Amino acid sequence: MSESTIDQQSRPRHATPGDVVFRVHGLTKVYPMGEIEVHALRGVDLELYAGEFIVILGASGSGKSTLLNILGGLDVPSSGQVMFRNAELTDSDEDELTWYRRRHVGFIFQFYNLISSLTARENVALVADIAADPMLPHDALELVGLADRMDHYPSQLSGGQQQRVAIARAIGKRPDVLFCDEPTGALDVKTGAVVLEAISRINAQLGTLTAVITHNAAIAEMAHRVIVLSDGRVSEIRVNEARKTASEVVW
Numbered sequence: 001m002s003e004s005t006i007d008q009q010s011r012p013r014h015a016t017p018g019d020v021v022f023r024v025h026g027l028t029k030v031y032p033m034g035e036i037e038v039h040a041l042r043g044v045d046l047e048l049y050a051g052e053f054i055v056i057l058g059a060s061g062s063g064k065s066t067l068l069n070i071l072g073g074l075d076v077p078s079s080g081q082v083m084f085r086n087a088e089l090t091d092s093d094e095d096e097l098t099w100y101r102r103r104h105v106g107f108i109f110q111f112y113n114l115i116s117s118l119t120a121r122e123n124v125a126l127v128a129d130i131a132a133d134p135m136l137p138h139d140a141l142e143l144v145g146l147a148d149r150m151d152h153y154p155s156q157l158s159g160g161q162q163q164r165v166a167i168a169r170a171i172g173k174r175p176d177v178l179f180c181d182e183p184t185g186a187l188d189v190k191t192g193a194v195v196l197e198a199i200s201r202i203n204a205q206l207g208t209l210t211a212v213i214t215h216n217a218a219i220a221e222m223a224h225r226v227i228v229l230s231d232g233r234v235s236e237i238r239v240n241e242a243r244k245t246a247s248e249v250v251w
């Protein structure tokens with residue numbers, strides 16, 4: 001995938017809901033571990049569409065993080081194909097994947113990884129600085145409900161507020177996709193609901209294709225579609241006819 005090809009893929013504000021963003025075919029990932037091989041993914045076929053809110057469920061070790069890391073260009077598969085719009089991600093070299101991640105993907109992990117010597121605004125500005133068409137840090141922080149905390153340092157913020165700064169940082173570059181790996185894993189229920197509400201608002205207001213990995217089946221009620229992985233395969237895909245808001249989800 002060349003930079004110019006990736007540029008041609010970049011139409012975040014013109015994406016029509018329902019357009020195919022990712023087309024995954026026959027994806028496998030094998031980790032050689034000395035004498036044995038760990039089969040993390042055993043042939044995943046999947047399509048993800050613009051504007052969707054996806055929740056990925058599955059037992060520990062079923063391959064959820066491996067799948068998201070490959071879609072996000074953090075890892076490469078052993079075989080199979082990932083198309084991002086019309087470009088083949090699985091054809092890309094390391095430089096192209098770096099460019100792809102920078103331009104198109106926002107990541108949120110269980111731990112916030114903020115820079116402690118920088119304020120919330122500065123943490124968000126750091127990423128916006130390397131983006132082609134960034135949001136103002138103020139606007140990104142406002143979207144996650146932290147307009148009044150912009151000049152606070154991470155140590156002056158609660159866990160949930162720090163996670164919301166991490167979300168603002170991820171969306172500040174206006175990514176096409178937002179991948180969240182256990183974003184509420186370190187938070188209590190009430191704080192987790194506020195974080196999920198922020199993620200859901202971004203999906204609704206910016207139309208960012210959003211995929212959330214969780215162990216918590218209740219959160220799946222927020223999704224447009226729920227993808228269940230079992231032992232490296234997609235075992236179920238279900239569509240929620242009626243979605244719940246973060247505050248309605250009980251866990």
Ligand SMILES: Nc1ncnc2c1ncn2[C@@H]1O[C@H](COP(=O)(O)OP(=O)(O)OP(=O)(O)O)[C@@H](O)[C@H]1O
Pocket residue numbers: 031033038039040058059060061062063064065066067
């Ligand atoms: N770097 C690695 N080296 C070797 N094995 C790995 C590596 N990363 C993941 N695995 C293995 O691949 C399988 C899938 O791991 P993965 O982290 O994708 O699962 P998961 O569903 O996200 O699990 P969890 O819910 O516990 O985070 C597991 O058996 C795991 O031990």
